Every structure is written in structure tokens, then in C-alpha cells.
Amino acid sequence: MLESIIKAYNEAIFDTDRERALQVIHAALEQGVSPEDVVFKIVVPAIEQMVTSISENFDANLAQHFMTAQIAAEVTEEMLARFKSAPESVGRIIIGTAEGDLHSLGKRIVMGCLKAQMIEAVDLGVNVPAERFVDEAVARDAQVIGISAMMVHTARGEGGCRAVRRLLRERGLEKRIMIVVGGAPYRFDPELYRVVGADAWAENGIAAGRVIAGLIGEVRR
């Protein structure tokens, strides 16, 4: 039964059809699928499936990323209220766009996916100064800082990731907090994340969940 539900949900996601995806989930609940299984056996695998299809074919796109994340967040929010017990948090990330950068879409996609993966995301919004990234990460005991930048000057500039790295070094926090970056400039130069001092980069918002979970694991090891 679960197999056919997963297939129907994935098809709705790929068609960017929110109504149909939500119908599939609600029908699954009526058929006795638990809220926990909805999240961990349908929604999260759908995100993984999207990551795989991005790497394998061309027909996975921004709209699908957006809708996958949007629906994942909506369904997870609804299911969490029905969980038998509160799920354990995998970890915590502070997320925002680099100083001077006002592009928020990528961040939203990342956050939608993280919610389903039980990674807490603290959203600092857009145009975030480096000090604030670090201060908030310390105050909230986050394992990762996520910096989104859609323009070359905000990705490479002195006020973005480079400044966050410098602050982490100066404050002796490099083993406690890792940095992940994402955004168009990193897609066009896959080595750029090293140049600006990040620990990792994600090619798109959907893939970011896996990368961030990996970094949290490294910090906690």
C-alpha cells in the first residue's frame, strides 16, 4: 500500500500539484498510515528522490524544488501535531542570506526540506551581517551556519562567508560550528566554497538537507 502512496505523492510533487499531493497524504492517513510514516516514509524519501533525479536527469527544476519544499513543510507541520511523541531534533542550523543579498527563495526551499528532516532552522532573513550569523549560532547552540548568496559580490565579498569564517576562527569556534553555502555563483564555480572559507556547498535547496545533516553529524562526532 505504502508503495502506491509514495508513487502517487512523488508524481504530484513532480507535477508541482500541491492539491493532489495533500489529497494523497490525507487519503493515506484515512487508510491508517501513521503521521510518523507520512513524514519519514513518504515526505523525506520524496525529497531524496528529487535529489537523485536532479543528478540523473534534466527535468528537475526550480519549481519542483520549491513545491517539494513547500509541501514537505506543510505536511510535516500538520503531522507533527499528530505525532505520538515529539520527535528528536537532528540538529540546528542558523540560516540567512549574505550581507547585501536580498534573494530569499533558496533559503525558503532549504528550510522546507529541513523541517521534514527534523533539523531545526533558525531563519535570520536577508542581508545578514557576519557577526549576527555567529552570535546567533552561539546563542542557540547551532552546529551549522547556512549562508545563501545569489550574486558574485555577495558570495565572494568580504562581508559574507569570508567574514563568518574569520569570526569563527578568531573566537575559536571552528570545531563547534561549520559553514555551508549555496546560490548561483557556487553552481558556476564548484570550487568557490573553498575560496570563501566554507566547509561545504549545496548545489540546490533540495540537496542542502543531506549536506547539512552530514555537517551536523561531523560536529557531533
Next chain:
Amino acid sequence: MSTGMQRLTAAMKGETSDRIPVFCNLIDQGARELGISPRQYYADGAQVAQAQLRMREKYGHDNVWSLFYVGKEAELLGCSKIRFHAQGPPNVEEFVIKGYDDIDRLRVPDDLTAHPAFREELKCLAILKREVGGDYPICAYITSTMTLPALLMGMEKWMELLFIGPAERRDALLAKCHAFFVKEMTAYRDAGADVLVYSNPFGSTDTVPMRYFLEHSLPWIEKDIGAVGTAGIVYYCGTSRFNRVIDTVLERTGIGVYYLSPLDDVAEGKRIIAGRGLTCGVINDIGLIDWTREQIRNEVRRLIEAGMPGGKFLFGTGVMPCQIPEENIRTMLEAAYEFGSYRR
């Protein structure tokens, strides 16, 4: 020696001149060229024209631009806050549409040419036309109906409205954006722009699924192009790939110039266009920031070897980041002139 316009015209006809046309899109570099801040630079259309002319002379490429910055279109529709940066393009800082009710209040100016935000662009165009009109193609940048809302409300909120918002609000916004698009395109043509870059990331299957493209993006592309005609129009999806839709766009609209993504396979794009239009192979200009001389030359050579055989090919750049060293711009252009020569 041929002029840029002669090279472009020859390429479009499938004829040869001294070399393939080479478009180098230097926009924000203009402020540096004149030694002033971007805010000062973009305040005066005469300065933008002066820098465009000076940079074209300096590097020898085949085009000049009337584009100030993309957010200019939002200014024409009511945006009053643009964020300037010394090292990057100006950006819309405050969106015109903050809530759906703002869509009702959005007003398309009756006469764009009378709008203060357009006046400096017209001044720039008049100078470019006077100085190089007919010799070097003058480019203008026009955002498509489907993409313009992203400048007015941000990409995140536009995606939200597009996919999960109320359809009547979406349609009302698109209708206003289309009305604006037609006026803007007409104004640029009247002012002397030759190359009209029709920018539409929603015309790419990197942005939307093919089915969505066919059902939603394509009808708006047809409506846009149907209203203004194909003369001078260049199909461009930002950095998003669009080889998969070229055949459909060509058949349904008749657009004759395709400015590919740096991530598109140039040879494949050219095969799909199959002599029915001009293929523009575009270099990954973010790579140009750090590449060595040899890497730059190899990449230029690779693109030109993929696209030049059989003619109807142009070599171009994206919107060149300010961080690219001048030496690398020269290396890229010299390689393009060398490998793109018909007299080798």
C-alpha cells in the same frame, strides 16, 4: 575591417565576414571605467553611454548596452528604493508588491518615455545611436511578462503566487506586466535599440517543468512576441538552460536568435536550431574571475569550435561580474577574435 553590425548581419544571414560577432556584456564595469561610484554613474545616462563607448573602443567587441540595471523596470512601476554596491549590480531593495492588494494598485505608466526613471536611459540611447548607431548593435534588456513579477514582489513571493496563490490575482498581475512589456519594448525600439534581449527564466525547463512550460510559459511568450513582433528579439533565460524548448519556441514564435546558457550544450543547441536562426554560445563568466590565461583560451576555443562550423554563430558572455580582472577580459576577447576568425 568589418563593423560589429556587419558581423552580426552576416552571421544572421549565414554569411561570413572577417570573424564571428563577439558580444561582451560589460554593464557595472562602466562606473569603474569612469572612476565614480555606481550611484553617481547610473544617475546620468550620458555617463553610461560614455562608458559603453569607451569600453567598446578599449576591448573591440561588437555591441554596446543601454541597460543600466535590471531593477530599472521595477522603478518604472513604482519602486523607489534601489540598493547600490561598489562591487555588484544594483538591486531592488523594496518591492512594489508587498501584499496581493498591491496588485490592484499597480499602475502601468501611460507614457513610459515621460517617466523620470526612463529619461536617463533615453538620453543614453540617443548618444549611443548618434555615436555608433548602424555600426555597432545597441542592446536593450526587456524582462518578459512571466518574469517581471519577480522584480516587483521577489522571486520567492512570485513562485508562491504562481503555484499556490489565487489564480485571479496571478492573472491580473500578468496582464499588467504584459501591458508594461509591450510599452517598454516599443519604447526601446523607437529610441533606436537594435538587439532586444527578451529575458525569461520561466522560458527554461531549469525553472519550470516542461508541462508547465507548455501550458503556462509558452502562451505568455507567444502573447508577448505576437504583440511586438520578432525583429531584433533574442531569446534568453538568464543562466538557465533552454535547449529542450528551442524547437517549440522557434516553431511557435519565429524568434530567430537564441542566447544559450553557459550550461547548455552549444553543439546540441545549434543542431536543434538547424540553420533556422542564430546560435549564441555563452561563456561561464564566473569562471573568468579565477581562470588562468590557458584555461580561458581553452574554454573560448571549445565553445567556438562547437558552434562556429556552418556559420550562424555568435560568441557571447553573460552579465560579466565586476570581479573579472581586465586582463582576463582581454584574454577572452583576443581568443574569441582569434578562434572566431574566418581568415585563419
